[in-house]
Amino acid sequence: MKKVRSIIYKDGKLKLLDQRKLPVVTEFITCSTYEEVGECIREMVVRGAPAIGATAAYGMAIGAMTSSVKDTLTLVKELEHIAEYLCQTRPTAVNLFWAIDRMLNVAKANENLSLEEFKERLLEEAHQIANEDIEINRRIGAHGEKLIDDGDTILTHCNAGALATVDYGTALGVIRAAHEAGKKVHVYADETRPYLQGARLTAWEMVQEEIPVTLITDNMAGYVMKLGRIQKIIVGADRIAANGDTANKIGTYSLAVLAKEHGIPFYVAAPVSTFDFSIKTGDEIPIEERSPREVTHIGDIQIAPEGVKIFNPAFDVTPHEYITAIITEYGVIKNPDAEKIAALQDQIQKEG
Numbered sequence: 001m002k003k004v005r006s007i008i009y010k011d012g013k014l015k016l017l018d019q020r021k022l023p024v025v026t027e028f029i030t031c032s033t034y035e036e037v038g039e040c041i042r043e044m045v046v047r048g049a050p051a052i053g054a055t056a057a058y059g060m061a062i063g064a065m066t067s068s069v070k071d072t073l074t075l076v077k078e079l080e081h082i083a084e085y086l087c088q089t090r091p092t093a094v095n096l097f098w099a100i101d102r103m104l105n106v107a108k109a110n111e112n113l114s115l116e117e118f119k120e121r122l123l124e125e126a127h128q129i130a131n132e133d134i135e136i137n138r139r140i141g142a143h144g145e146k147l148i149d150d151g152d153t154i155l156t157h158c159n160a161g162a163l164a165t166v167d168y169g170t171a172l173g174v175i176r177a178a179h180e181a182g183k184k185v186h187v188y189a190d191e192t193r194p195y196l197q198g199a200r201l202t203a204w205e206m207v208q209e210e211i212p213v214t215l216i217t218d219n220m221a222g223y224v225m226k227l228g229r230i231q232k233i234i235v236g237a238d239r240i241a242a243n244g245d246t247a248n249k250i251g252t253y254s255l256a257v258l259a260k261e262h263g264i265p266f267y268v269a270a271p272v273s274t275f276d277f278s279i280k281t282g283d284e285i286p287i288e289e290r291s292p293r294e295v296t297h298i299g300d301i302q303i304a305p306e307g308v309k310i311f312n313p314a315f316d317v318t319p320h321e322y323i324t325a326i327i328t329e330y331g332v333i334k335n336p337d338a339e340k341i342a343a344l345q346d347q348i349q350k351e352g
């Protein structure tokens with residue numbers, strides 16, 4: 001299998017595949033400070049909920065390693081500021097806050113270590129978060145591929161692949177696992193305006209791995225469903241509320257409504273780090289609004305008149321009633337609701 005690694009740590013530096021330039025240019029940006037890491041998250045050099053989380057964890061480790069403070073207790077205090085800075089980068093994907101919290105908790109639990117040991121411990125935790133992500137995605141894939149039939153054509157939105165994670169992917173991980181299991185699958189990728197993650201990234205990943213893929217513009221999705229070409233829809237997630245309502249890339253909600261109308265199963269694939277058990281419903285999920293330029297321009301080409309008003313929400317929320325199942329590393333939650341997600345939370349606490 002050809003691998004697409006987008007996050008590489010080496011010798012105190014984090015190399016991030018510049019996803020803004022794909023698929024035309026394959027170029028890495030090297031970050032030596034936590035500020036540079038934060039900038040890369042904000043500017044979407046790296047994007048996708050699990051990838052953002054792992055990157056932020058390395059940002060915390062790099063922040064500790066590059067700090068000039070002379071004792072561990074002061075460094076823990078400094079890490080709280082670094083955490084605040086990194087938390088400001090993108091608001092919707094909860095994996096960002098989850099990874100930063102996990103790093104802060106490790107910092108607080110190890111404040112008795114020597115400065116050098118403490119820095120090593122933080123780096124070790126960042127590596128652990130990154131390595132676990134790959135393992136978790138494979139488990140999601142193993143659970144999810146059982147839902148895929150030989151010969152299925154699967155529609156996906158945005159990019160929930162190796163690029164959006166440390167490797168393998170969530171929604172695309174399920175598709176990869178089905179492909180690896182010898183099932184013939186065909187992918188329909190929505191281009192995903194305005195940032196074109198589907199056209200630029202999902203299509204690229206599928207072409208790289210020789211998984212058959214057809215690219216469509218977002219407004220073609222309803223028509224291809226009506227033509228009977230789509231058997232399943234699988235998307236990733238940026239934040240899942242305690243009742244199963246799911247925030248994902250703008251346009252996901254429209255797909256879920258269309259799926260219901262056409263009787264097509266609509267699956268969400270996500271690690272448990274994407275659940276925000278602290279919020280009851282999707283109404284509480286903060287939705288990022290991005291620059292109007294993403295809508296008025298495609299690349300450097302202006303496509304809208306100067307002075308036009310723009311609304312550019314980057315995510316929407318799909319109510320849980322539209323979701324056939326959520327696939328996590330713990331298994332498949334059919335018809336997700338508050339009760340089933342509370343049971344998942346119990347399972348996580350029991351199994352760790």
Ligand SMILES: CSC[C@@H](O)[C@@H](O)C(=O)COP(=O)(O)O
Binds near residue numbers: 170
């Ligand atoms: C496995 S990633 C799942 C989601 O993060 C993905 O579908 C998505 O919406 C990404 O949004 P992005 O704005 O590109 O970070």
